[in-house]
Amino acid sequence: MEYVVTTSNLTRKFGEFTAVKDLTINIKRGEIYGFLGPNGSGKSTTIRMLCGILEPTSGSGSVLGYDLARDPERIKKKIGYMSQKFSLYDDLTVYENLNFYSGLYGIPRREKTGRINEMIAMAGLTGREKELTANLGGGLRQRLALGCAIISRPAILFLDEPTSGVSPSSRRMFFKIIRDLSREGTTVMVTTHFMDEAERCHNIAFISSGQLIANDTPGNLKRNVITGCMVEMEIDDPLNHIQHLESLPFVRECSVHGAALHILLDSRDKISSLEEFTGFPAVEITPTLEDVFISLSKAHRQ
Numbered sequence: 001m002e003y004v005v006t007t008s009n010l011t012r013k014f015g016e017f018t019a020v021k022d023l024t025i026n027i028k029r030g031e032i033y034g035f036l037g038p039n040g041s042g043k044s045t046t047i048r049m050l051c052g053i054l055e056p057t058s059g060s061g062s063v064l065g066y067d068l069a070r071d072p073e074r075i076k077k078k079i080g081y082m083s084q085k086f087s088l089y090d091d092l093t094v095y096e097n098l099n100f101y102s103g104l105y106g107i108p109r110r111e112k113t114g115r116i117n118e119m120i121a122m123a124g125l126t127g128r129e130k131e132l133t134a135n136l137g138g139g140l141r142q143r144l145a146l147g148c149a150i151i152s153r154p155a156i157l158f159l160d161e162p163t164s165g166v167s168p169s170s171r172r173m174f175f176k177i178i179r180d181l182s183r184e185g186t187t188v189m190v191t192t193h194f195m196d197e198a199e200r201c202h203n204i205a206f207i208s209s210g211q212l213i214a215n216d217t218p219g220n221l222k223r224n225v226i227t228g229c230m231v232e233m234e235i236d237d238p239l240n241h242i243q244h245l246e247s248l249p250f251v252r253e254c255s256v257h258g259a260a261l262h263i264l265l266d267s268r269d270k271i272s273s274l275e276e277f278t279g280f281p282a283v284e285i286t287p288t289l290e291d292v293f294i295s296l297s298k299a300h301r302q
């Protein structure tokens with residue numbers, strides 16, 4: 001198996017606080033590797049270590065065969081990175097931003113114009129080359145930032161919450177580009193809080209308080225993490241019922257999903273007891289990824 005990222009007990013402390021603890025992961029070539037976890041769980045810290053920007057406290061790792069501790073400068077040149085706050089220059093035009101990044105990555109002059117035009121087309125920015133970046137909407141800014149990150153045609157791309165704050169249609173368009181890059185062999189590590197995006201990753205690693213607590217395909221996570229019977233119940237004022245429901249002996253977990261509750265029962269034969277107790281019908285469902293993550297987070301906290 002060809003791994004483009006490997007880490008072994010990768011750890012980062014800030015003073016006494018451990019932000020990432022003993023993280024061991026492997027990422028295959030061409031894979032879209034989703035990196036999920038609650039706020040402050042250590043996603044950005046991990047990505048910054050893998051990009052050669054932040055030094056690990058202990059443990060080891062390599063990216064594209066380069067060692068994180070010994071070769072961070074070479075890693076920085078070889079990868080593409082879109083940070084949580086995209087680094088675009090608002091006072092430059094679309095074209096000028098791409099031109100700046102092509103210079104930064106040392107793209108030869110004869111290739112420059114071709115690459116810039118390719119990125120403009122990829123980002124759907126044709127005709128807006130001369131527009132000031134400050135005037136672009138969220139989705140276009142995001143795709144321009146992606147263009148800047150991949151203008152050097154990196155073999156691996158690190159995306160830290162690339163789609164926060166953009167419209168659902170822009171998010172879908174962005175993920176389509178990610179899928180195309182992956183199909184062409186680019187490896188992509190991406191953090192996101194959106195479950196529809198997580199669903200489209202080949203593999204999902206989930207961290208909580210700096211520790212890896214699950215790592216598998218979306219399908220396997222949905223099949224294997226939750227044991228018991230998950231039901232959905234439409235009920236008035238769902239938040240108000242959680243505590244009461246969770247105190248029932250056959251209810252393991254209960255969480256709000258829009259206007260409905262997802263309730264995890266010990267087994268299918270408890271559905272009737274639940275319906276009798278609440279007076280509302282309950283329908284068995286396949287757990288969603290969100291259910292999986294709620295369950296994992298709860299288990300980890302306890």
Ligand SMILES: Nc1ncnc2c1ncn2[C@@H]1O[C@H](COP(=O)(O)OP(=O)(O)OP(=O)(O)O)[C@@H](O)[C@H]1O
Pocket residue numbers: 014019037038039040041042043044045046084
């Ligand atoms: N430079 C730093 N100095 C001190 N603490 C830091 C530093 N950078 C991150 N932390 C802390 O490390 C923890 C992990 O932060 P990190 O930014 O990696 O989380 P995250 O998973 O990316 O969160 P979010 O989803 O909000 O982006 C947090 O508690 C954060 O406050």
Ligand SMILES: [Mg+2]
Pocket residue numbers: 043044045084160
């Ligand atoms: Mg972050």
